[in-house]
Amino acid sequence: MKPQLFLKTSIVLAMLLIVVVAYADVKAPQRTQGLIAPAPQGTHELVSLKGRGKFVSAEITKQGGSNDLTFVSLDIDGKNVVNISIAALKNIGLTQNNPYGLVLLQPTGDPKTFTIGFSCPLVFKSELKLSVNVQEGGVVQILANVIHGK
Numbered sequence: 292m293k294p295q296l297f298l299k300t301s302i303v304l305a306m307l308l309i310v311v312v313a314y315a316d317v318k319a320p321q322r323t324q325g326l327i328a329p330a331p332q333g334t335h336e337l338v339s340l341k342g343r344g345k346f347v348s349a350e351i352t353k354q355g356g357s358n359d360l361t362f363v364s365l366d367i368d369g370k371n372v373v374n375i376s377i378a379a380l381k382n383i384g385l386t387q388n389n390p391y392g393l394v395l396l397q398p399t400g401d402p403k404t405f406t407i408g409f410s411c412p413l414v415f416k417s418e419l420k421l422s423v424n425v426q427e428g429g430v431v432q433i434l435a436n437v438i439h440g441k
Contacts, residue, residue, distance in 0.1 A: 317345050317412055317440035328432035330361075330425050337435040338421040346419055347438040348408035353377060353423075354401060355431035362424040363405060367415045376426075377403055412440075 325337030330353075337351070351363050359378035364371065373393065380386070380395035388394060392409040423433055 317347055320347065320438060320440040323437045323439065325421065325435045325437075326432065327423070330423070330430040330433045332425050332428065334422060334424045335433070336420060336422045337433065338419070338437045340415070340419040340437070340439060341417070343414075343416055344419065344439050344441055345412035345414055347412050347440065348406065349421055349435060349437045351405045351407075351421070351423070351433065351435045352402050353405075353430060353433050355429045356425075356427045357429050358427050359403070360426040361430060361433070362426065363407075364420075364422045364424065365407060366418075366420045366422075367413055368417050368419075372413065373407055377405060380405060 323338050323340060327335045327337065338349075346365075346367065349365065353359075353361055356377075359381065360376050362374060362376045365373040375393065377395065380393065381398045385391065385393050386395050386398045390410070392407060394406045396404040396406060419437070419439065421435055421437055423435075425433075
């Protein structure tokens with residue numbers, strides 16, 4: 292490789308690294324929790340964040356229920372990012388770590404824990420909402436934790 296090309300390539304790679312590090316940098320990290328107990332059928336908002344921020348990850352735990360037809364929805368700035376049922380997570384095999392960012396940690400038994408976490412934080416400019424749509428009876432409670440920052 293020619294020295295000039297090597298230098299240009301090195302500069303571009305260094306600039307990309309700076310951009311990635313700056314993008315992934317999360318300041319003032321915190322946890323926001325939501326709880327519904329009991330969780331009757333219907334849509335319930337667990338966490339609502341207003342203003343600017345960065346979504347790092349979420350953990351949703353469902354206790355009880357008859358068929359796992361509880362849908363978890365993550366919306367950022369009015370755009371849907373995740374909308375999937377606990378049953379679908381089991382059926383399509385998202386039960387171990389994967390690059391897609393969605394994992395059902397306990398596919399059998401009770402309670403069931405679902406995690407959302409991508410390879411880099413997702414930026415929101417106006418709002419983030421985490422909600423559930425319960426389409427099954429007998430759900431004792433749903434607990435959610437969202438990790439976010441600036």
